[in-house]
Every structure is written in C-alpha cells, then in structure tokens.
Amino acid sequence: MHGYVHKRLASTAAKLAVAPSAAKAFPPPDAIHNPRTFEPDTYAALQPPPASSLSALAHRLGLGLILSPTEVQQACTHSSFVSFYQKHYPKEPKPASNANLASLGNSLLGLFASEYVGASYPYMPTNIMKAVVSGYVGSKTCAAIASEIGAAPLLRWHRTPPTPLSPAPLLLHDALSSISRSIIALVYQHRSLPVTRQFVHDLFLSREVDTRAMFKFRDPKKALKLLVDKFNRERPISRLLSETGRFSNSPVFVVGIYTGADQLGEGFGTSLKMAEFRAAEDALLRVFLTRTPPEQLSLPSSTFSPTQSELYKPRKRPEPEYIPGEIGMEEMLYASSGKSGYLNPTPSLRD
Structure with a gap:
C-alpha cells in the first residue's frame, strides 16, 4: 500500500510541475500513516x-x-x-x-x-x-x-x-x-x-x-443609407454585375452597390436579395475597417518620456511631439448591433 501511494503521489506531483525534491518532506507523514485518507492531488497543489x-x-x-x-x-x-x-x-x-x-x-x-x-x-x-x-x-x-x-x-x-x-x-x-x-x-x-x-x-x-467576424448587421442596407447620408453622398443603388445559372438549381448572382459612379461594395449569393445583403455588408466593412497605416500611427502614450525625471524640475529635453489622428464620424445608431431600436433618420441627420 505504501509503495502504491508513493508512486501515485510522485505521478501527481510530476503532472503539476512540482518535483519531489522541491517538497519539504517527501513522502509526507500523512501518506505513510493514513494512506486511505491521504489526497495526493491536494498535497501536490499545496507545494x-x-x-x-x-x-x-x-x-x-x-x-x-x-x-x-x-x-x-x-x-x-x-x-x-x-x-x-x-x-x-x-x-x-x-x-x-x-x-x-x-x-x-x-x-x-x-x-x-x-x-x-x-x-x-x-x-x-x-x-x-x-x-x-x-x-x-x-x-x-x-x-x-x-x-x-x-x-x-x-x-x-x-x-x-x-x-x-x-x-x-x-x-x-x-x-x-x-x-x-x-x-x-x-x-x-x-x-x-x-x-x-x-x-x-x-x-x-x-x-x-x-x-x-465581430460585425453583425441586422439590416446593412439601412445602415449603409445612413452612412452615406453622413458623408453627404448620393443615395446607394444596387446593380447586378453578373449572373450564372438563373434557371438552374444553383444560381449565382454578383451585385454591386454604387453611390454615383463610385462602387462601395460587392457581394454574391444564390439569390438577388442575398447578394445585395452581402454587398451592403461589404460596403460597411470597407469603411469601419479602414485602418491607419502603421507608419502614420501615433499613440498618446508615445509622449511619455522613457527616462525618469524629477517632478518639480524642468525637463532637459523637450517632450515627444504627438500628432493626433483623424477623428472618425459619430457612432452609427442603427444596425451596427442588435440592441439599437433606432429605425428612421431624423430630419437633422438628413440635412
């Protein structure tokens, strides 16, 4: 019995990266005197x-x-x-x-x-x-x-x-x-x-x-319309770019969304509605995921001095210059998440 407890204790300690040589007493007295009540997992976790x-x-x-x-x-x-x-x-x-x-x-x-x-x-x-x-x-x-x-x-x-x-x-x-x-x-x-x-x-x-993958839109078409209004652009229009197998059991449609002559997004699907949904979603993601180039990225914490300085003495060197990035538009109130109850734009947003 003692040999079995000793072997089980050693294997448990090895799994927990606790070497027997690191323990204060190995095997512990409880493992010898009370082998039935002794818990090797608890002992190994405490070391x-x-x-x-x-x-x-x-x-x-x-x-x-x-x-x-x-x-x-x-x-x-x-x-x-x-x-x-x-x-x-x-x-x-x-x-x-x-x-x-x-x-x-x-x-x-x-x-x-x-x-x-x-x-x-x-x-x-x-x-x-x-x-x-x-x-x-x-x-x-x-x-x-x-x-x-x-x-x-x-x-x-x-x-x-x-x-x-x-x-x-x-x-x-x-x-x-x-x-x-x-x-x-x-x-x-x-x-x-x-x-x-x-x-x-x-x-x-x-x-x-x-x-x-973190974006989920309930109605990307309405969200895109609000987004285009914020930029004072023409109303978005869907156009069929290409199709194949319209009368077969596996058709494919490619739809593009335009504002004026500029294409905002493109999507495909087995139906026109699905392709239009994906095109509007693609247009929104192109805006929301617009990323600042790494060489132009400026962070506020970059102004912190890398050296220690005293509080009430002037700095020997000027503080690093911080150039703030471009401020984005205000938060989209509709269709950027499923919690919004905003359905129609107000006249002030249209103007």
Whole structure:
C-alpha cells in the first residue's frame, strides 16, 4: 500500500510541475500513516513550484535580469489559493497573491489596447471596438498567452463555488489570465511606462484579431443609407454585375452597390436579395475597417518620456511631439448591433 501511494503521489506531483525534491518532506507523514485518507492531488497543489521553473519562465520572457523567482511565484499565485493554503497550513505564513498585480496589469493592458485600436480604426463603432480590445487583451487571450509561455504548470489556485458577491464560479482560464496581467504589472514596477507599452505591443498587440467576424448587421442596407447620408453622398443603388445559372438549381448572382459612379461594395449569393445583403455588408466593412497605416500611427502614450525625471524640475529635453489622428464620424445608431431600436433618420441627420 505504501509503495502504491508513493508512486501515485510522485505521478501527481510530476503532472503539476512540482518535483519531489522541491517538497519539504517527501513522502509526507500523512501518506505513510493514513494512506486511505491521504489526497495526493491536494498535497501536490499545496507545494510551491521549484525555483528553477520560476527562473526559466522569467528568462523565456526576456525578464531574467528583472524578475526574481519570488516575484514570479507571486505572479503565479491566484488569490483563491490563499484561503486554500491557510486551511491546510494554518500556522504557516500566508502566501503572497497576485490580486493587486493582476488589477494593475489589467488597467495597463486596457489603456494600451484601447489607444491602439482607437488610433488604428478611426471609424470603428464603439461596441465593436470594445470587442476588439477584448480580443487583444481579454481574459481568454491572457490565459492563452500564459499557456504559451509555459506558466500553466506553475499556477497556484483553487476552484471556488459561486458566492453572492461572485455569482460566476472561478474557472481555470480566469485564474490563468491573472499571470499574464501580473507580469505586465511587474514590468511596470521595475521599468517605465514606455517600456511596459513596448512589452505589451510585442506580446499582445502584435497578434492578429479577426475584426471582420465581430460585425453583425441586422439590416446593412439601412445602415449603409445612413452612412452615406453622413458623408453627404448620393443615395446607394444596387446593380447586378453578373449572373450564372438563373434557371438552374444553383444560381449565382454578383451585385454591386454604387453611390454615383463610385462602387462601395460587392457581394454574391444564390439569390438577388442575398447578394445585395452581402454587398451592403461589404460596403460597411470597407469603411469601419479602414485602418491607419502603421507608419502614420501615433499613440498618446508615445509622449511619455522613457527616462525618469524629477517632478518639480524642468525637463532637459523637450517632450515627444504627438500628432493626433483623424477623428472618425459619430457612432452609427442603427444596425451596427442588435440592441439599437433606432429605425428612421431624423430630419437633422438628413440635412
């Protein structure tokens, strides 16, 4: 029986990246004296990760000279683990959690992602912009990045049931996302805001997000008409560009939408209505997804000085110049999301 418990404990510890040599006492006395009541999973989850694994994580991110193993361990310790640890080791010191670090890192990620998306897509509706920001730095993205950098085996957390203050239960990706946010906060604490911004751009904002799939239009034809009115252009007109198999069981129609002599969009479908719908949708996406060229992109945070300076002394060098981008049109009130109840434009919008 003792050999079986020892083998099971070793296999469980190996899965959680906790080496038996890193444990204080292996095998623990409870595994020898009470093998039937002993829980290897709980014991392995309570053990701290080895310092070598923590140091390896910091070096994989290029932060080996900045972060100590103790700081990396705190970044990998979710707040749910504290009560779980004190329940089994009430006399031991309370482990440091990443609650404050994750909150600070989340604010920094939101700042950098919001200004980047807003400057890159000046005509994007607000609801879609929020979804794109979540796609760059949301909880699932942070959890995926934590897994990619090899931080998942180092996570210390405890699954908690729903409470009146937290109706949703704590899931693995929620706890895992706190690691990425905490690392951002540690970079900010040890370095400056511009360095943190560059780190976020390299690790988060350099990824591709499918912004086109985030748009859902109830009636793109009406939305396009309002959009054209805002630009004081002629009323959009649909034109059949080509067709094939009209009298067969698989026809294909290609429709283009024009305002004057300019083509706004193009779509195809098995019916004229479907092709016209897709053409109007394509025209809207061409405007909303208009992107600022990278060489012309200017961010407000680029004015922050990369060097430390005293508060009440004048700067030796002038502040970097910020050239704001073009301000897009006001928010579309109809058909940019399914929540709008706006149906007809007012006379002021027509004028």
